[in-house]
Amino acid sequence: MLTLTSPVKTFAHDIPAGPKLAALGLVTVTLFAMTSPLSLAIALAALSLAILSCGRPFSIALLRSLRPLWPFLMVLSLWHLWLGDVAGGFAIGLRMITAVAAASFVTMTTPLAEMLALFQRLLSPLTRLGLNPKALALALALMIRFIPVMLDRFEILSHAWRARSPRRIGWHVVMPATLAALDDAAQVAEALRARGGAL
Amino acid sequence: MEKNLTQIALFAALIAILGLVPKVDLISGVPITAQSLGIMLCGTVLGARNGALAVLLFLFVTIAGLPLLSGGRGGFGVLAGPSVGYIIGFPIAAYVTGAIVEFWRVNVGLSATVAAFLGGFVVLNVLGVIGMSIMLDKTLPEAALLALPFAVGDTIKSVIAGLVTHAIARARPEALLSRA
Amino acid sequence: MPDPRPNPDRLTLTRASVALQGRVILQDLTLDLTEQRIGIIGRNGSGKTTLLRLMAGLIAPGSGTVRLGNLDPFHDRKAMLSRLGILFQNPDHQILFPTVIEELTFGLRQQGLPADQARTRALAALTAEGRADWCDLPCHHLSQGQRHYLCLMAVLLMAPQTILLDEPLAGLDLPTQIRLARRFADLPQRLITISHDPASVRNCQRVIWLDAGTLRADGPPSPILDAYEAEMHRIGGLDADPDLAG
Amino acid sequence: MPDPRPNPDRLTLTRASVALQGRVILQDLTLDLTEQRIGIIGRNGSGKTTLLRLMAGLIAPGSGTVRLGNLDPFHDRKAMLSRLGILFQNPDHQILFPTVIEELTFGLRQQGLPADQARTRALAALTAEGRADWCDLPCHHLSQGQRHYLCLMAVLLMAPQTILLDEPLAGLDLPTQIRLARRFADLPQRLITISHDPASVRNCQRVIWLDAGTLRADGPPSPILDAYEAEMHRIGGLDADPDLAG
Ligand SMILES: Nc1ncnc2c1ncn2[C@@H]1O[C@H](COP(=O)(O)OP(=O)(O)OP(=O)(O)O)[C@@H](O)[C@H]1O
Ligand SMILES: Nc1ncnc2c1ncn2[C@@H]1O[C@H](COP(=O)(O)OP(=O)(O)OP(=O)(O)O)[C@@H](O)[C@H]1O
Ligand SMILES: O=C(O)CCCC[C@@H]1SC[C@@H]2NC(=O)N[C@@H]21
Ligand SMILES: [Mg+2]
Ligand SMILES: [Mg+2]
Numbered sequence: 001m002l003t004l005t006s007p008v009k010t011f012a013h014d015i016p017a018g019p020k021l022a023a024l025g026l027v028t029v030t031l032f033a034m035t036s037p038l039s040l041a042i043a044l045a046a047l048s049l050a051i052l053s054c055g056r057p058f059s060i061a062l063l064r065s066l067r068p069l070w071p072f073l074m075v076l077s078l079w080h081l082w083l084g085d086v087a088g089g090f091a092i093g094l095r096m097i098t099a100v101a102a103a104s105f106v107t108m109t110t111p112l113a114e115m116l117a118l119f120q121r122l123l124s125p126l127t128r129l130g131l132n133p134k135a136l137a138l139a140l141a142l143m144i145r146f147i148p149v150m151l152d153r154f155e156i157l158s159h160a161w162r163a164r165s166p167r168r169i170g171w172h173v174v175m176p177a178t179l180a181a182l183d184d185a186a187q188v189a190e191a192l193r194a195r196g197g198a199l
Numbered sequence: 200m201e202k203n204l205t206q207i208a209l210f211a212a213l214i215a216i217l218g219l220v221p222k223v224d225l226i227s228g229v230p231i232t233a234q235s236l237g238i239m240l241c242g243t244v245l246g247a248r249n250g251a252l253a254v255l256l257f258l259f260v261t262i263a264g265l266p267l268l269s270g271g272r273g274g275f276g277v278l279a280g281p282s283v284g285y286i287i288g289f290p291i292a293a294y295v296t297g298a299i300v301e302f303w304r305v306n307v308g309l310s311a312t313v314a315a316f317l318g319g320f321v322v323l324n325v326l327g328v329i330g331m332s333i334m335l336d337k338t339l340p341e342a343a344l345l346a347l348p349f350a351v352g353d354t355i356k357s358v359i360a361g362l363v364t365h366a367i368a369r370a371r372p373e374a375l376l377s378r379a
Numbered sequence: 380m381p382d383p384r385p386n387p388d389r390l391t392l393t394r395a396s397v398a399l400q401g402r403v404i405l406q407d408l409t410l411d412l413t414e415q416r417i418g419i420i421g422r423n424g425s426g427k428t429t430l431l432r433l434m435a436g437l438i439a440p441g442s443g444t445v446r447l448g449n450l451d452p453f454h455d456r457k458a459m460l461s462r463l464g465i466l467f468q469n470p471d472h473q474i475l476f477p478t479v480i481e482e483l484t485f486g487l488r489q490q491g492l493p494a495d496q497a498r499t500r501a502l503a504a505l506t507a508e509g510r511a512d513w514c515d516l517p518c519h520h521l522s523q524g525q526r527h528y529l530c531l532m533a534v535l536l537m538a539p540q541t542i543l544l545d546e547p548l549a550g551l552d553l554p555t556q557i558r559l560a561r562r563f564a565d566l567p568q569r570l571i572t573i574s575h576d577p578a579s580v581r582n583c584q585r586v587i588w589l590d591a592g593t594l595r596a597d598g599p600p601s602p603i604l605d606a607y608e609a610e611m612h613r614i615g616g617l618d619a620d621p622d623l624a625g
Numbered sequence: 626m627p628d629p630r631p632n633p634d635r636l637t638l639t640r641a642s643v644a645l646q647g648r649v650i651l652q653d654l655t656l657d658l659t660e661q662r663i664g665i666i667g668r669n670g671s672g673k674t675t676l677l678r679l680m681a682g683l684i685a686p687g688s689g690t691v692r693l694g695n696l697d698p699f700h701d702r703k704a705m706l707s708r709l710g711i712l713f714q715n716p717d718h719q720i721l722f723p724t725v726i727e728e729l730t731f732g733l734r735q736q737g738l739p740a741d742q743a744r745t746r747a748l749a750a751l752t753a754e755g756r757a758d759w760c761d762l763p764c765h766h767l768s769q770g771q772r773h774y775l776c777l778m779a780v781l782l783m784a785p786q787t788i789l790l791d792e793p794l795a796g797l798d799l800p801t802q803i804r805l806a807r808r809f810a811d812l813p814q815r816l817i818t819i820s821h822d823p824a825s826v827r828n829c830q831r832v833i834w835l836d837a838g839t840l841r842a843d844g845p846p847s848p849i850l851d852a853y854e855a856e857m858h859r860i861g862g863l864d865a866d867p868d869l870a871g
Contacts, residue, residue: 004264004265004266004273004274005264024275028279065272065274065276068224068228068230068270068272068280069228069280071224071225071226071227071228072226072227072228072280072281072335074226075226075227076335088336092335092336096279096280096281096334099279100276100279100280101276102279103274103275103276103277103278103279104274104275104276106274106275107264107273107274107275107276108274110264112263112264112265115263115264116259116260116263119259119263135204136256138204138208139204139207139208139211139256140208140256140259140260141721141722141723141727142204142205142208142209142721142722143208143209143211143212143215143256143257143260144212144260144723145208145720145721145722145723145764146208146209146211146212146213147212147215147216148723148763148765149765150209150212150213150216151216152765156472157472157475159432159437159438159467159472160467160472160473160474160475161475162436162437162456163435163437163464163465163467163473164460164464164485164486164489164533164537165456165460165485165486165489166456166457166459166460166489167489173475174363175363175366176474176475176476178363178366178367179366179367179370179371179477179519180471181209181213182206182209182367182371182374183371183471183519184209184717184718185202185205185206185208185209185374186202186205186373186374187713187715187717187718187719188205188718188721189201189202189204189205189206190201190678190683190718191713191718191719191720191721192201192204192205192721193201193682193683193702194681194683194710194711194713194719195706195721195731195732195735195783196702196703196705196706196732196735196736197200197201197702369477370477370517399766400766402766421798422770422798422799422800422801423768423769423770423771423773423774423796423797423798423801424767424768424770424771428768428769468769468796469715469717469769471715471717520645520646520648521670522669522670522674523669523674523714523715524669524670524821525669525670528669546796549795549796550669550714550792550795550796550821551669551821552667552668552669552821552857553668553821553822553823553854553857553858553861554668554857554858554860554861554863555668555669555861556861557857557858557861557862558861558863575770575796575797575798575799576799577799608799611798611799611800611803612799612800612803614800615799615800615801615802615803615804616803617800
């Protein structure tokens with residue numbers, strides 16, 4: 001499955017996930033504490049340097065992850081222009097761009113497996129509250145398996161529909177596919193039990 | 200045990216699949232998505248606890264870096280964006296929805312529709328609006344205005360959640376953990 | 380062979396290829412099928428099911444063409460209803476409805492039959508098979524072989540001119556196999572049967588041997604099936620597959 | 626018969642019954658299984674798969690008891706890992722993981738093997754079968770027969786003392802069937818094989834014939850299988866099932 005991790009290797013790929021995540025937390029908190037557009041702009045510039053040092057393809061990929069922000073930035077500028085509070089508008093915009101870019105930077109430079117392992121370690125104190133780390137790992141693998149299986153199911157049942165009906169497919173197949181998915185889950189539960197279950 | 204686990208995984212996957220339905224971008228930066236239907240179904244079918252766990256599993260993988268939010272987004276960035284209130288609200292909404300279905304034992308279709316509306320629309324949007332007001336530096340009423348476009352879609356989604364839950368209750372009663 | 384009704388249209392493939400997920404599954408198949416009984420054999424993964432889906436118009440060829448008469452089965456879905464029926468290899472891939480009777484009537488309704496007539500026809504078919512008690516059962520309460528049989532009944536009820544069967548006898552018990560073989564022999568329609576078991580296509584007029592997505596042989600059954608069996612036993616004698624093609 | 630290793634525990638059913646959704650599926654079965662090769666035959670819907678699930682501890686008996694040695698397979702799941710393996714009738718019901726290698730290593734990990742050793746063992750098994758290229762393939766890209774084969778590999782890798790096989794050869798191509806039959810014959814473990822095909826259980830030491838959820842016959846294969854075949858052909862000669870029991 002496609003992950004957000006960048007195939008382009010960067011210096012940050014070598015930093016372990018733990019410190020990176022801690023730094024991200026620190027940076028985000030600091031950003032939200034800063035109010036002056038100037039200091040926020042400096043922060044963004046520093047981050048941009050780090051990103052640009054990773055090369056052109058990486059920077060472009062990261063820039064793409066900021067795309068969902070643009071409608072928000074547009075409203076923001078209109079709104080603050082109308083209010084006459086340009087500095088405030090800059091602060092909010094810079095803060096959000098920097099925070100999202102920093103987060104993307106960490107996501108893109110950490111392999112998924114490493115991140116999941118870190119999360120599991122972070123969650124391990126919850127074991128005492130009844131969280132079973134093995135069950136979590138299992139649920140994760142099962143979820144990732146179910147995505148293509150459910151899509152396949154939908155396609156296969158669409159074929160079954162097409163084979164016997166000239167009408168368009170659409171929602172007719174939703175219910176059979178849902179029930180089939182539930183059956184799959186029941187079968188998987190049994191198969192899991194057959195091999196020791198979520199011991 | 201195994202059954203709960205697999206159903207949790209299944210519904211987490213379902214939320215991911217609903218993310219493939221094209222989203223509609225709005226000026227607030229919070230899109231109209233089909234994924235909140237998945238959140239509702241987690242609650243109505245799996246019940247409070249398992250429903251919330253399914254949503255948490257989905258978020259766990261998404262935040263760790265699989266691009267499973269609508270439009271192929273994921274990673275920590277989503278927590279720094281204007282949707283953060285909704286993201287935090289997802290498991291809570293599923294929990295509330297599930298709790299209502301478990302508690303209010305009338306016809307499951309009706310109970311699920313109402314629960315999906317209260318949990319997946321009211322609770323979720325309250326949290327989402329608070330998030331927007333913080334992230335976008337708006338007053339609560341202003342932020343609430345930004346959530347207005349969700350009303351129609353979310354009501355339709357509640358009805359769909361009710362219908363689907365009803366159909367499952369008829370065809371696979373044993374799979375309806377919320378009424379187990 | 381049963382007395383043939385006005386021949387169904389010829390089914391032709393012209394240099395048809397199919398790729399799934401970037402892998403070529405069927406390569407450059409050219410076939411002109413007119414016989415009433417056709418068998419398709421090949422090893423697991425050789426592409427038999429994919430070929431069936433292609434012929435049935437459920438998937439479109441990546442390149443080349445597929446025609447039934449002068450219709451394109453992928454696009455002319457409406458016309459296919461009375462012309463092409465398909466039995467899937469896995470009953471779970473075919474069953475759409477919660478109960479047996481709904482599953483059986485669906486195809487008839489799609490062919491334009493009013494609800495009550497469809498129901499009467501489906502019930503009559505069930506009764507003829509000694510299965511009237513299945514009527515309101517949920518499909519997922521049937522055993523695997525029973526579900527398979529249900530799917531077959533659903534296809535036969537629609538009585539399309541050409542029926543594509545993907546391993547129709549696999550998983551069915553002996554009495555049912557015997558009865559079905561008899562039933563198939565009497566059908567006036569064209570049958571295209573997939574099987575990995577050479578015995579079950581001995582009575583065909585033509586056999587097609589698929590190997591890794593290509594045509595390995597095509598012609599009268601006896602020589603091809605003999606060669607196939609010999610080859611299969613030869614491969615079976617080896618400890619593992621020498622060819623690493625998945 | 627291979628040289629037997631220290632006998633696996635006896636599998637005993639005492640007046641065991643199973644009802645699903647209010648229907649009695651298995652009725653009052655008493656069996657004491659000690660043989661190394663046991664076959665279970667019966668028509669579609671006779672309850673073979675249900676019996677297997679019962680013996681494997683996947684479902685609990687409604688009444689009566691099931692014991693492997695003095696363990697209860699339904700409750701002592703952990704103890705079953707090295708004692709009981711099961712191959713499901715439908716591979717899609719068995720596969721748990723997205724990729725082939727994960728599917729193969731899971732059972733080994735459950736048995737306590739460290740991740741790297743499990744991987745090495747699984748890879749070695751794949752390579753021995755000439756299927757090293759499957760390693761990182763998504764399971765759902767394999768054809769049905771290939772998936773079936775994968776499930777079998779996963780069970781064999783865990784090497785449990787008793788293996789329950791539900792129609793292990795159905796859907797597999799001839800070379801694979803031949804190879805597997807050879808492989809089964811060499812296995813030191815106890816095998817309990819379900820089949821509706823009498824030929825595939827001829828070599829067993831004991832055959833059990835299930836009919837509508839009850840024991841119709843139980844004993845040495847030859848007489849039972851002959852009677853079974855005769856009966857099946859007799860029923861096959863009729864036009865439909867006279868008995869309406871689903
Ligand atoms: N959705 C898919 N994506 C990728 N590859 C696929 C897909 N479906 C099938 N294949 C591959 O295509 C090949 C042919 O598959 P197909 O199902 O047509 O084989 P088959 O001859 O019907 O085999 P079997 O006898 O096992 O049913 C296989 O190697 C399989 O791995
Ligand atoms: N979940 C279920 N609910 C109700 N009835 C069921 C269920 N599963 C199976 N049955 C019924 O139990 C009977 C036995 O089913 P089972 O799957 O054990 O048969 P089988 O001998 O394995 O048949 P096959 O050869 O077709 O696989 C069938 O009549 C079936 O309708
Ligand atoms: O994808 C994200 O960034 C999270 C989006 C959250 C969208 C919320 S869910 C409730 C409400 N209804 C919608 O259609 N969208 C919002
Ligand atoms: Mg096939
Ligand atoms: Mg069975």
